[in-house]
Amino acid sequence: MPRISVTVDGIRYDEEVEPRLLLVHFLRDRLGKTGTPIGCDTSNCGACTVLLDGRSAKSCSVLAVQADGCDIVTIEGLAAGESWHPMQKAFHEEHALQCGYCTPGMIMAAIDLLHDDPDPSEEDIREGLEGNLCRCTGYCTIVRAVRRAAREMSQEQEGAAAS
Amino acid sequence: MTEQLDAGVVARQIKESDLLGGPGGGNEVGRARRRKEDARLVTGRTQWTDNIQLPGLLHVAFLRSPMAHARITRVDTSVARTQPGVVAVFSGADFAAEQGSLPCAWPVSEDIVIPDHPPMAVTEVRYAGEAVACVVATDRYKAADALDAIEIDYEPLDAVTDMTAALEDDSPKVHESGNKAFTWTFAQGDIDAAFRDAPVRVDRTYVQQRLIPSAMEPRAVVAQTDGDSFTLHSATQIPHILRVMLALTTGIPEHKLRVIAPDVGGGFGSKLQVTAEEVLCLLITRRLGKPVKWTESRSEGNLTVHHGRDQLQRISVAADADGRVRGVKVDLLADMGAYLMLVTPGVPLLGAFMYSGIYKMDAYDFTCTGVFTTKMPTDAYRGAGRPEATFAIERIMDELAAELGMDPIELRRRNWIGHTEFPYTTICGLTYDSGNYEAATDRALALFGYDKLRAEQADRRERDDPVQLGIGVSTYTEMCGLAPSRVLGSLSYGAGGWEHASVRVLPTGKVEVVTGTSPHGQGHETAWSQIVADALGVPFEDVAVIHGDTSSSHKGMDTYGSRSLVVGGVAVVQACEKVKEKAKQVAAHLMEASPDDVEFSRGEFRVRGTGTSRTIQEVALATFAAHDLPDGFEPRLDADATFDPDNFSFPHGTHLCAVEVDTETGATRIRSYVAVDDVGNVVNPLIVEGQVHGGIAQGIAQALFEEAVHDADGNLLTTTMADYLLPSAADLPAYTTDRTETPATTNPLGVKGVGEAGTIASTPAVVNAIVDALRPYGVRDVPMPCTPERVWRALGPARTTKSTDGGLS
Numbered sequence A: 001m002p003r004i005s006v007t008v009d010g011i012r013y014d015e016e017v018e019p020r021l022l023l024v025h026f027l028r029d030r031l032g033k034t035g036t037p038i039g040c041d042t043s044n045c046g047a048c049t050v051l052l053d054g055r056s057a058k059s060c061s062v063l064a065v066q067a068d069g070c071d072i073v074t075i076e077g078l079a080a081g082e083s084w085h086p087m088q089k090a091f092h093e094e095h096a097l098q099c100g101y102c103t104p105g106m107i108m109a110a111i112d113l114l115h116d117d118p119d120p121s122e123e124d125i126r127e128g129l130e131g132n133l134c135r136c137t138g139y140c141t142i143v144r145a146v147r148r149a150a151r152e153m154s155q156e157q158e159g160a161a162a163s
Numbered sequence B: 001m002t003e004q005l006d007a008g009v010v011a012r013q014i015k016e017s018d019l020l021g022g023p024g025g026g027n028e029v030g031r032a033r034r035r036k037e038d039a040r041l042v043t044g045r046t047q048w049t050d051n052i053q054l055p056g057l058l059h060v061a062f063l064r065s066p067m068a069h070a071r072i073t074r075v076d077t078s079v080a081r082t083q084p085g086v087v088a089v090f091s092g093a094d095f096a097a098e099q100g101s102l103p104c105a106w107p108v109s110e111d112i113v114i115p116d117h118p119p120m121a122v123t124e125v126r127y128a129g130e131a132v133a134c135v136v137a138t139d140r141y142k143a144a145d146a147l148d149a150i151e152i153d154y155e156p157l158d159a160v161t162d163m164t165a166a167l168e169d170d171s172p173k174v175h176e177s178g179n180k181a182f183t184w185t186f187a188q189g190d191i192d193a194a195f196r197d198a199p200v201r202v203d204r205t206y207v208q209q210r211l212i213p214s215a216m217e218p219r220a221v222v223a224q225t226d227g228d229s230f231t232l233h234s235a236t237q238i239p240h241i242l243r244v245m246l247a248l249t250t251g252i253p254e255h256k257l258r259v260i261a262p263d264v265g266g267g268f269g270s271k272l273q274v275t276a277e278e279v280l281c282l283l284i285t286r287r288l289g290k291p292v293k294w295t296e297s298r299s300e301g302n303l304t305v306h307h308g309r310d311q312l313q314r315i316s317v318a319a320d321a322d323g324r325v326r327g328v329k330v331d332l333l334a335d336m337g338a339y340l341m342l343v344t345p346g347v348p349l350l351g352a353f354m355y356s357g358i359y360k361m362d363a364y365d366f367t368c369t370g371v372f373t374t375k376m377p378t379d380a381y382r383g384a385g386r387p388e389a390t391f392a393i394e395r396i397m398d399e400l401a402a403e404l405g406m407d408p409i410e411l412r413r414r415n416w417i418g419h420t421e422f423p424y425t426t427i428c429g430l431t432y433d434s435g436n437y438e439a440a441t442d443r444a445l446a447l448f449g450y451d452k453l454r455a456e457q458a459d460r461r462e463r464d465d466p467v468q469l470g471i472g473v474s475t476y477t478e479m480c481g482l483a484p485s486r487v488l489g490s491l492s493y494g495a496g497g498w499e500h501a502s503v504r505v506l507p508t509g510k511v512e513v514v515t516g517t518s519p520h521g522q523g524h525e526t527a528w529s530q531i532v533a534d535a536l537g538v539p540f541e542d543v544a545v546i547h548g549d550t551s552s553s554h555k556g557m558d559t560y561g562s563r564s565l566v567v568g569g570v571a572v573v574q575a576c577e578k579v580k581e582k583a584k585q586v587a588a589h590l591m592e593a594s595p596d597d598v599e600f601s602r603g604e605f606r607v608r609g610t611g612t613s614r615t616i617q618e619v620a621l622a623t624f625a626a627h628d629l630p631d632g633f634e635p636r637l638d639a640d641a642t643f644d645p646d647n648f649s650f651p652h653g654t655h656l657c658a659v660e661v662d663t664e665t666g667a668t669r670i671r672s673y674v675a676v677d678d679v680g681n682v683v684n685p686l687i688v689e690g691q692v693h694g695g696i697a698q699g700i701a702q703a704l705f706e707e708a709v710h711d712a713d714g715n716l717l718t719t720t721m722a723d724y725l726l727p728s729a730a731d732l733p734a735y736t737t738d739r740t741e742t743p744a745t746t747n748p749l750g751v752k753g754v755g756e757a758g759t760i761a762s763t764p765a766v767v768n769a770i771v772d773a774l775r776p777y778g779v780r781d782v783p784m785p786c787t788p789e790r791v792w793r794a795l796g797p798a799r800t801t802k803s804t805d806g807g808l809s
Helices: A023-030 A086-093 A103-116 A122-128 A140-162 B002-011 B038-043 B140-147 B191-195 B239-250 B276-288 B298-304 B344-352 B386-404 B408-415 B437-448 B450-462 B485-490 B524-536 B564-590 B616-625 B685-704 B757-777 B788-804
Strands: A003-008 A011-016 A049-052 A055-058 A071-073 B058-064 B070-076 B086-091 B131-137 B151-156 B180-188 B200-211 B220-225 B230-234 B257-260 B292-295 B308-319 B325-337 B363-372 B467-477 B499-505 B511-515 B543-546 B598-601 B604-607 B613-615 B639-643 B652-662 B668-678 B736-739
Touching: A023 B140, A049 A103, A055 A103, A086 A103, A086 A140, A086 B038, A103 A122, A103 A140, A103 B038, A122 A140, A140 B685, B058 B140, B058 B276, B058 B298, B070 B131, B086 B140, B086 B276, B131 B140, B131 B276, B180 B344, B191 B308, B191 B325, B191 B363, B200 B386, B220 B276, B230 B239, B230 B276, B239 B257, B239 B276, B276 B292, B308 B386, B325 B344, B325 B386, B344 B363, B344 B386, B386 B408, B386 B467, B386 B757, B408 B437, B408 B467, B437 B450, B437 B467, B437 B652, B437 B668, B437 B736, B450 B467, B450 B757, B467 B757, B499 B524, B499 B564, B499 B616, B511 B524, B511 B564, B524 B543, B524 B564, B564 B598, B564 B604, B564 B616, B564 B639, B604 B616, B613 B616, B652 B757, B668 B685, B668 B757, B685 B736, B685 B757, B757 B788
Parallel strands: A003 A071, B058 B292, B230 B257, B325 B363, B511 B543, B668 B736
Antiparallel strands: A003 A011, A049 A055, A049 A071, B058 B131, B070 B151, B086 B131, B180 B363, B200 B308, B220 B230, B220 B292, B308 B325, B467 B652, B499 B511, B499 B639, B598 B604, B604 B613, B652 B668
16 A cells, blocks of 8 residues: 655654545544545535645545645644634634635635635636635635634734734 | 726725714624634634544545446445455445435425435435445545545446426336425415416416525535434534434434534535434444545545425416516426435425515416436435525516516515505515615615616617616515424424524623524624623623534534524523523622612623622622522523424515626626615624625525536536635625614514525516627526526527518618
8 A cells, every 4th residue: 555644734654545535434434534524526616625845635535645745734733822813713703614614724715815815806806716616604704704814914024924 | 897896895895883882772782803713713723624634534435326327237346355454345335224314394284205314225215426435444545545446347227317207107216216205285275366367477387496505515425323322413503303303214323323513615505404414423343443534535524415496387377457467376396306305305495485485466377396317316405495585486476567567576566565554464474574675776776877777788788889788676575584383384394493592691701502503604703702792791802602512512503594593593582581680689689679670781790779789790700609699599600492393484685786798709708786685674784794705705606606417317517616606706806795773573683584585685686687688689587507608508599580670670
């Protein structure tokens, strides 16, 4: 069986995996990283989105062996201790989640969206999150949350630059 | 476009006043509290059923029928049993003696046919996707692998896919007894007189397409046993009902069965079910003595999670020349699918009382026939019967307005129940307790800019703009808050509609609330905390809400039908009242005063006219110590309450939708959407807004995007999310929402249900807008979902006609 070495939420794992094992099953079933859920089997819903070397990836569409050597961040590794990432805070503040099942993927995808465009318009956000489905919110509050996080993150950056 | 959408965002922001106290008189009810639930959900510390790992856990995979209708002639599992990691393989025959029949709790009529519904098919399959065998293996991949090694031979039988054809004498039969499940009728007033010589009559047929509920969390089940008792984790909305029904189905005694709904990722009615997989996982764990898990894939779920809607509605309205509605007649065919599941036959009945909407009329006549087809059974999906009814009445009101050449708002004004007329008993026999249709409509019209949009519409029509503007109106009400037990009994439902709550004050003054509701996204942990915080005067943070586990929450009727707050929330209030009364006895004793002289306000008991007081926390500690209590006082401040409502809840509102329809491509774009809802008093405006938004989105999705499509052989073609179009953020507009608040008079909180309102209201608003845009072309209907192709096809012949008239071309 192939052996892979990956870092997930700051911890290095060396594991033997079946070549066909999906990254999302590796995360959930092998490493117990159950914060990342699975919502579909056709890569449409985006619930399983993680950051793979800093960019969003649907972990149901990546084989664990393809992640060999990669640095992976899941929803569980996003907060610094009890201090939430601005995107997590914004989702809470704007009531951008109800059942919360799509939320991990939505948050990871939104972080990647701001990576490309730190100040997206409402339309940009809607287009940018097209690959992540939510059945509860109707998306308006998610759009609001991403804008709030964008504001906060740019202020943080300005603050960091000024100090 | 961005500018308009942005304006919507601003209008929808929670107002500053929402951060302050509300109508309850305390600090919490009415306040836009951020949710307690979010902390675990945004950090991934969730407890979804599929997360569960147990020592020795085995994984179940189901083999499903590839045919809609067939006889099973041979099953061979011998090769599958030898595959690596395979612990057991079962077919229907292995369970035949013990699997019972999946329950239907709503035998709507005396002559209803409720066919045997084995959880795993034994001799015949009646829909594609029906479970025919299963593999139990050491991991989920090995279980799936071994499915390929099971051999099953089928003798194909004719599929039954069309309801009308199914009722013909020569139709192939789904069941021996035929394809009719039941006929249910209801009539009030003299319908013949209403239609006889009516100056205006409009007849329409509407198709409520079949929908796939699509909660984001696929179903999952974990079953385990210690040899004597059983524990079932399930992604369900109904742990309490499930426990009773599973006990009755499997013969496991109720007290030996614990059902847990951990974090559940949405339901929308789809998890209001007793499923084959839940029964089978229990039977497998009983057989093997090992814990088992089953988690469905999305494509498996599209096939086998019960579907929604699927009705054929023939509706007629008779009116006077001035637009006054005389009567409404409805003849409904409702597709049951292959079997009657938990509330399958009851769904159209929940709509039966809503076809009069908010309108006064002299007569009403309703007939519904439940029809079997070889498809996945239908059952509750957000709104369950009421979206269908509301669609039909709101669509035909627009048609009637067009027939009369009257503005659709004006027609509604002439017919709706005036705000001074409440309580009002409708022609359907429901007593609406309160409402103000005038206020909600006026507010919606103002936010929408109705007159300006009508002017723009006239202008576009005038200059033959290829992009036409349409305005859709939906002035809905609905019956929810299920439900008064006596009424449910009169409708032959198998259970009551009460709800239970326990409130426990702990020694340190913290409070535990045990609720029989079972939230899966609705925020009960937050809302119930707000209610208790106000009722007992304790901090919001000091309240914990316990739910979803029949061992800790022993009694409940769960969450569906927009019932949780209006029934379960009221039970919480009533339990708090009892706690306060007990605490008052202790406080009076401690202060050496008569209880009659003690008043309670904001967490403090005070002897009237003195400075002497005790906090509820002090009283809690004193009760715990029990050193100095009134004679005979039982040393606890806990109380419970079971609330059975006297009436349904009747939220209402006015939704207005403007669409731009490209007459050359058939493409539609929602230009603006305004919703003014009246859900009575509001406990948490943030949660209410979220419910309204999500509801509107699902209703728009029915209007524009979603449809479960079968081929002529009964195969589902929309088995994946690539084929079944759930709207993304890019497909949906921003909504402008607002509220009017006409308190309910039937519960102490003055609240009305909100979970389904948006879905009920929005579908007709959108379709009315599309038809309104195309009315100059002679278009009177576009079947749902109104895809560009369907709009274009609806327009095609009409445009030709119009152009020969020398009009639009």
